[in-house]
Amino acid sequence: MPVLDTRLDTDDLTLTVVTEIDATPERAWQLWADHRQLEQWWGPPTWPATFHRHEFEPGGESRYFMTGPDGSKGHGWFTIVETDAPNRLVFKDGFAGDDGEPTDPEDYGTVTVTIEPAGDRTRMSVQTRFRSAEQLTAMTEMGMAEGMTEAMGQIDSLVAA
Amino acid sequence: MVVHGLSEDDADRIFHALADRTRRDIVTRVLHAEQSVSDLAERYSMSFAAVQKHVAVLERAGLVRKVRRGREQIVHAGLDVIHQAKSLLESYEHLWRHRVARIDALLAETDTTQGD
Numbered sequence: 001m002p003v004l005d006t007r008l009d010t011d012d013l014t015l016t017v018v019t020e021i022d023a024t025p026e027r028a029w030q031l032w033a034d035h036r037q038l039e040q041w042w043g044p045p046t047w048p049a050t051f052h053r054h055e056f057e058p059g060g061e062s063r064y065f066m067t068g069p070d071g072s073k074g075h076g077w078f079t080i081v082e083t084d085a086p087n088r089l090v091f092k093d094g095f096a097g098d099d100g101e102p103t104d105p106e107d108y109g110t111v112t113v114t115i116e117p118a119g120d121r122t123r124m125s126v127q128t129r130f131r132s133a134e135q136l137t138a139m140t141e142m143g144m145a146e147g148m149t150e151a152m153g154q155i156d157s158l159v160a161a
Numbered sequence: 162m163v164v165h166g167l168s169e170d171d172a173d174r175i176f177h178a179l180a181d182r183t184r185r186d187i188v189t190r191v192l193h194a195e196q197s198v199s200d201l202a203e204r205y206s207m208s209f210a211a212v213q214k215h216v217a218v219l220e221r222a223g224l225v226r227k228v229r230r231g232r233e234q235i236v237h238a239g240l241d242v243i244h245q246a247k248s249l250l251e252s253y254e255h256l257w258r259h260r261v262a263r264i265d266a267l268l269a270e271t272d273t274t275q276g277d
Contacts, residue, residue: 013176013180015253015254017254017257017258017261019261019264021261021264021265021268022265022269023268027268031264031267037267040263040267041260041263041264041267042260044256044259045263126257128253
């Protein structure tokens with residue numbers, strides 16, 4: 001099931017992605033709780049993620065790295081803030097240095113995941129609150145590795161109108 | 162890649178500029194057609210000076226450009242910067258669209274026990 005909606009709120013620098021998936025809420029929860037599953041989707045195929053620490057409980061820490069096509073590594077961390085299985089997960093998501101530890105523990109995005117039944121599917125919304133626009137820039141850079149070529153049409157047509 | 166054309170300071174200025182409803186509205190209006198500052202001032206229940214101040218914030222962020230034409234100050238959209246800001250957000254959205262596609266693939270692969 002594709003992404004249903006994405007909403008950007010520039011007032012509080014949040015971006016919310018809403019999706020519906022073909023699974024139960026318990027199954028959706030496992031996508032986050034089980035690091036082996038998380039590894040299969042968190043990083044782009046060209047930058048696969050490896051979680052070498054994943055303490056999935058409030059106050060728990062996660063450490064991961066993504067390996068690029070040229071072997072270079074991008075490190076990241078989570079601190080789990082809240083878990084209410086299988087409905088709500090809140091964690092901090094930030095960048096780490098080559099030693100795998102946060103470059104700046106105060107520089108993170110707060111991610112709130114809400115999982116709820118929607119008919120026989122499950123609706124999952126992921127809201128990221130950025131602390132600065134700079135952080136948003138950095139966070140998109142990994143995604144850029146996949147190459148973004150489409151989606152530029154909208155503004156072009158607006159300009160042409 | 163256009164995103165890399167934005168420095169971190171540029172990005173912060175853009176977000177600050179867009180974190181206000183009136184300023185977002187001004188950008189939307191001038192994207193459709195150039196407007197004079199006085200045209201814009203008529204549309205909002207605030208003083209000419211207040212509207213001028215909003216335009217100045219947008220101008221510093223590069224989201225609009227202002228040119229003088231006779232006695233009028235004409236406000237244009239700063240298309241290149243708007244384009245860059247938009248692609249920044251789109252690339253984040255893009256990241257998540259791909260994650261969701263991978264989740265779907267993962268679920269399809271491991272969906273052996275669940276009935277539906």
